[in-house]
Amino acid sequence: MGPLQLKYQLPLLLLFVASSFFLYFQRTSPVDTNTGTTGLPNMKVAITGSNGRVGKRVVLGALARGYHVVGIDHSALATADDRDLGANFTFLQTDLRDYDETLKAFEGCEAIIHLAAYPDPRDYKVVVHNRYSVVDGELKFNQGIHSNVVISWNILRAAAELGINRIAQASSVNAINLVYSQQPKFEFFPIDETHPTLPDEPYGLSKVIMELQADTIVRRFKDMRVASLRLHWSVPSRAFATQKANATLVKNDLWGYVQEDSAAEAFLLAITQPTDKWPSASEAFFITAPDTMHYKETSELIKEHWPDVPLKDGKKLDGNIGLFDCSKAKELLGWVHNNDAPSSSVPL
Numbered sequence: 450m451g452p453l454q455l456k457y458q459l460p461l462l463l464l465f466v467a468s469s470f471f472l473y474f475q476r477t478s479p480v481d482t483n484t485g486t487t488g489l490p491n492m493k494v495a496i497t498g499s500n501g502r503v504g505k506r507v508v509l510g511a512l513a514r515g516y517h518v519v520g521i522d523h524s525a526l527a528t529a530d531d532r533d534l535g536a537n538f539t540f541l542q543t544d545l546r547d548y549d550e551t552l553k554a555f556e557g558c559e560a561i562i563h564l565a566a567y568p569d570p571r572d573y574k575v576v577v578h579n580r581y582s583v584v585d586g587e588l589k590f591n592q593g594i595h596s597n598v599v600i601s602w603n604i605l606r607a608a609a610e611l612g613i614n615r616i617a618q619a620s621s622v623n624a625i626n627l628v629y630s631q632q633p634k635f636e637f638f639p640i641d642e643t644h645p646t647l648p649d650e651p652y653g654l655s656k657v658i659m660e661l662q663a664d665t666i667v668r669r670f671k672d673m674r675v676a677s678l679r680l681h682w683s684v685p686s687r688a689f690a691t692q693k694a695n696a697t698l699v700k701n702d703l704w705g706y707v708q709e710d711s712a713a714e715a716f717l718l719a720i721t722q723p724t725d726k727w728p729s730a731s732e733a734f735f736i737t738a739p740d741t742m743h744y745k746e747t748s749e750l751i752k753e754h755w756p757d758v759p760l761k762d763g764k765k766l767d768g769n770i771g772l773f774d775c776s777k778a779k780e781l782l783g784w785v786h787n788n789d790a791p792s793s794s795v796p797l
């Protein structure tokens with residue numbers, strides 16, 4: 450018999466069992482550790498895809514709030530962007546398809562805003578979703594920035610590993626099946642988060658999977674809160690959207706858009722607002738303008754293009770009202786679309 454005598458073993462075993470229960474219930478108790486504790490001026494936030502169109506706006510918004518920003522992108526920082534970002538901005542050129550690199554990049558951060566992704570199905574095959582190939586007998590990711598679902602899991606899992614509990618990730622209106630689909634099928638207007646997400650193409654699928662990854666990670670890491678923001682076409686202004694829209698495509702896109710700085714604000718709210726009213730720890734939100742970018746009245750557009758889609762009870766299509774209902778984002782994130790969002794005058 451070892452040094453531990455039998456008479457000590459039973460009490461030790463009981464102590465072990467008791468402490469296990471204690472730890473178990475501590476971990477699973479419904480304490481919302483996130484309420485009102487984030488958003489301090491010196492908070493350190495990682496922003497992936499920081500060189501991207503929306504990413505740049507989020508970086509500016511975060512710096513304007515006094516946050517310390519770690520900008521992360523696969524491409525080198527363009528010198529023009531380096532210009533005015535100041536001492537509170539650090540840039541890391543990182544391949545987020547590599548889990549260890551991802552872990553290293555997020556060290557010391559308190560929140561993550563994840564925007565890095567390839568934003569378009571391109572080949573309608575594998576490029577965006579999960580691109581890889583066999584090189585010299587080894588499975589390797591191809592050159593390029595693709596592999597949305599690999600990156601999104603790396604980010605969530607690295608956050609869990611580092612105890613980073615607030616994450617906002619860029620999903621897309623295409624999660625429901627929209628502009629890239631062969632023929633979208635809408636169950637009702639206006640579209641809200643109860644609408645089915647049934648994409649027929651790899652970009653929308655990568656967004657649905659990203660939302661499922663978030664649902665999955667919060668089951669195991671119970672202090673994490675993940676907001677998946679389903680952004681519409683992000684543009685500097687409604688006038689820009691009207692001017693640049695592709696007349697063939699906008700019908701399937703439901704003539705939507707979102708002002709880019711207002712979209713950026715949604716990400717900042719999603720990592721700082723209290724989460725105690727969220728129905729679950731992982732929630733999706735539509736983030737679009739409340740109007741369409743079309744000059745025609747919405748009821749007219751619907752009569753012409755989507756005459757068979759029913760209106761939800763109690764909803765009316767006044768004027769140029771948009772076909773997405775963002776009241777969930779208003780209620781739970783305090784987000785309201787703003788066409789004159791504060792930093793839109795900042796040149797890039």
Ligand SMILES: *[C@@H]1O[C@H](CO)[C@@H](O)[C@H](O)[C@H]1NC(C)=O
Nearest residue numbers: 490491512515516535536537
């Ligand atoms: C950097 O952040 C601090 C708050 O943490 C703020 O007081 C300071 O003004 C910021 N500096 C710049 C250059 O924005």
Ligand SMILES: *[C@@H]1O[C@H](CO)[C@@H](O)[C@H](O)[C@H]1NC(C)=O
Nearest residue numbers: 628693694695696697698699
């Ligand atoms: C509009 O989109 C269609 C379908 O993808 C494409 O064939 C066409 O070239 C686009 N038009 C313009 C002006 O970009």
